[in-house]
Amino acid sequence: MRQNITVTPQVAQDHGLTPDEYQRILTTLGRTPTFEELGVFSVMWSEHCSYKSSRRFLRNLPTTGPEILQGPGENAGIVDVGDGLAVVFKIESHNHPSFIEPYHGAATGVGGIIRDVFTMGARPIASLNSLRFGALTHPRTPYLVKGVVSGIGGYGNCVGVPTVGGEVYFDEGYNGNILVNAFTLGTVRTDRIFRARAAGVGNPVIYVGSRTGRDGIHGASLLASREFDAKSEELRPAVQVGDPFTEKLLIEACLELMQRDLIVAIQDMGAAGLTSSSVEMAGRGGTGFALNLKAIPTREANISPYELLLSESQERMLIVAKAGCEEDVRAIFSRWDLEAEVVGTVTDDGQFRASWDGEEVVRIPVAALTDDAPVYERPTAEPVDLAERQSLDLATIPLPTDYGQVLLQLLTSPNLASKEWVYHQYDSFVCGNTVVQPGSDAAIIRLKGTTKGIGLSVDCNSRYCLLDPYRGGQIAVVEGARNLAVSGVRPVALSDCLNFGSPEKPEVMWQFQQAIAGMRDACLALGLAVVSGNVSFYNETEGRAIPPTPTIATVGILADLTNHVTQWFKNAGDVIVMLGETKEELGASEYLASIHGRTAGAPPTLDLAYEKRLQDVCLTAAQERLLSSAHDLAEGGFAVALAEACITRPEQPLGATVAVSGKIRPDALLFGESQSRVLASLPRTALPRLQAIAGAANITLTELGVVGGADLNIVDYFSMPVSILRQEWRTALAQKLTNRPQ
Amino acid sequence: MKWGVITFPGSLDDRDALHCLEVVLEQHVVPLWHKDPDLHGVDAIILPGGFSYGDYLRCGAIARFSPVMQSVVAFANAGGPVMGMCNGFQILCESGLLPGALIRNQSLSYVCEWTRVRVETTRTAFTTACRAGEILRIPIKHGEGCYVADDTVLQQLEDNGQVVFRYVNDVGEVTAQANPNGALRNIAGVTNARGNVVGLMPHPEHAVETLLGSEDGRKLFLSALR
Amino acid sequence: MLAKVYVTPKKAILDPQGKAIVHSLHSLHYDEVADVRMGKYLELRLTGLSRGQAQQRVEEMCSRLLANLVIEDFRFEIVED
């Protein structure tokens, strides 16, 4: 049944459109829009679909390179890895739905990103997830953590894509607004890449997959494009439930379809469903689209044309087939017990049209919804209290009396404790490629049929970003790349998920601008390209924005898999060295936050040229097989990284004895987070060669001690049994999560 | 020898089982399709892991009615070697080819990790290449792997030597800590009275290459070659 | 006293379980089955409560823990056993 609603300025406002935007619609059409057209404009012009506030900044990111086959603009980015193969990947947010319904919100986030990858012809073979929750002591946090983690597993495990890495952080800044960012990577033959570009007037448009229900209507415009408040509760009927089983069938059927010469373009129906997939395919191809809404398979009776256009039911794809191939397409899907229906045709009039019972209910120029959509130059302003927050008088921070106790406290703090409780709920084996499982700096998967591997890491320190978004953006990029470099993997490209507050606030827009500037400079210095990504604004509750969180998923190539390096010590007797320099930097550190309860100071300084040389030293050393282990120093600094090298070893932990010295405060020496540092172990015989490589690159190398024994002994500070450190570190998160009522 | 690996809708490790047999172990292997009752003359059958039909009702409950399963039952009853891994194990139990059932893990969570299992009998089609008491390092990944059966059935299994694998610790002891899912008597795998049908929750196909962590799973496949 | 609790997926929400079961019943030729919805059934054994108290307490347990009101409905009955 068509809803008989007359569009007025008030109805437009209820759709989240501003008076100016409504005026613009009237001008574009030269008439009052139908109710269905208003719905189409509201989703396509929503922040989530149109990038109206972010577009002008995103343009600053480097997006090209010799190995980049596809940058931003398609469903996912593509990197050439040689041997006729490419990897396709993207990261995406599902923050708002996951806060409302953690299990299904997270699950459908995983489903959506997987569709973005296989829609390009790639078989998905690895996923990552980046999660931010409120303080563990917040009453809702354990419930959200359990729901999100089992949702990611529930979907990913059932669809057969291994989850090989990720990150989890807790910070009270996310109490009212969690972040769930999901990443998937697939592989495709370079001559088999599909793009979502409609072509061929008269070609049939085919709908495949699940039937359409009333799920998630206005997910893009009303959920993802505005902040939370008391009214969010009313939006609850919008919740989507995922069906990973159907997704698995869709993957197989679509990949089978793409092996044959039957289709022109294909795209998943994600945010804004049928509308955005149609408009985007037509927009990229410069064509029009005419849909017959009556032909859409539905789950229940009486779904209106408005709802059909806006539904975000999951596990659906839209295909432009070659004329005459309809039956072949149908046959492939029916083999997998899936429906395929012709629901429209490609036209040459540049219009997005939809009809219902012979009546045209939508007729909008495609360009008005894509290239000519509104773009905003929103004002930016540095937060007034920034300087105050960045100032930190170290004299006010007392030195610890028991450094071993501080280490134990850090290792059992939610942010540094083992994430095993999380990743043991994810299948990391399926597909049979996982060379380095979760638990090291980077995950490594092999590319079957070659000697090559792909390294993956997802990173962001939002405390740094809060205290200095420019530096924070830089560090997010270099940390991801460093995680790969220490693993022996050459970083090549990244996908970013930019999670911020309301773009209507000048301080948030300033954070956004600064973070992007930092990312850009870091990418240029390291030679990385941004090939895909996603912007999530309006992460606010009751007017309070989350810390700026530009999550970076970095992808790199390892030419010879057997040269990969993991972070844990391997052999008693190996020499332990540090590459890089420790400065007196405690600002924005985990140590200050967990031990002293302070979120203050400036994040550590960063010399991009030094960082690049350091990473190159790691890569050369790995290539020459000098290293037994290499580990990036991050949150918790030197002492935590050293402890991790002892206790993350899958077999029995290995101890170490080291001596450290420096003219700086001992807590900065042990727990400060100076950048561009790596902890490595290697046979003594390999040390001269490593010294030569580091020396040539002008990177400081300090010999610290040796691997071995049952204790972690930092001479003059403490000595603790590694078995205890390991036990406490491994069980801390599960204990904190389950020791309290839901 | 010719192997068959069945693909049900929702099978996930079918491609990995094919890779393991064809590429790693250099065997002749053909894919079998759930809708096709023809077994294409295979000599041994693998039921892979995954979530057949989403496992939305009960694990393996729907797959058991696939056309191909009628042929698998006949093949097994005639003494043909059949191994079900994870979801394959669940399907074999649902089909009545193996005793008992698999229910939700005690923790109620999905669990993915390396485990150690002890070989309890070498008198099955898939363990002749092992030593009795040998410890194998093989991963598990499942949400419903807790093996249950009533006391009479359990006693029969023990008496007839039909318990094939048990979860053990590093030194081969059956302990509660080594039990990842709450399975009764730490049972990780069982066989039928004849020893030609074996089901286990661990994934031997994910333990056939050192690069990926273990080669211990090879022995199960190699046993069938004898 | 026994509380019998029924938790069912909300009408407008996708029920993949129900969908898979219908499909399977059809392939077993039970064509008379037009639709299936699958939910949870719980039996709670209660002690030391009056009927009226039980009514109120179980209502609370359902909305707080047993059902996820975002996607599920519930109903229950209290019986002597």
Add this chain to the structure above:
Amino acid sequence: MLAKVYVTPKKAILDPQGKAIVHSLHSLHYDEVADVRMGKYLELRLTGLSRGQAQQRVEEMCSRLLANLVIEDFRFEIVED
């Protein structure tokens, strides 16, 4: 016609879900709950059958597919809707 089907874990079989729910209810201070068993509740919409036929067909569906008699019991009722 509607068949309401109840599938419950057999008494002798472990019910990890029921156990976990009791635990959670206790930690929320519902101490009056002595025991919980958790099963499935299915609603099957049937067409074109007499009551007697429905009785017989549903019995069959339950024992063949909907319940696993090794670990579960079932019962059902047929109601008009």
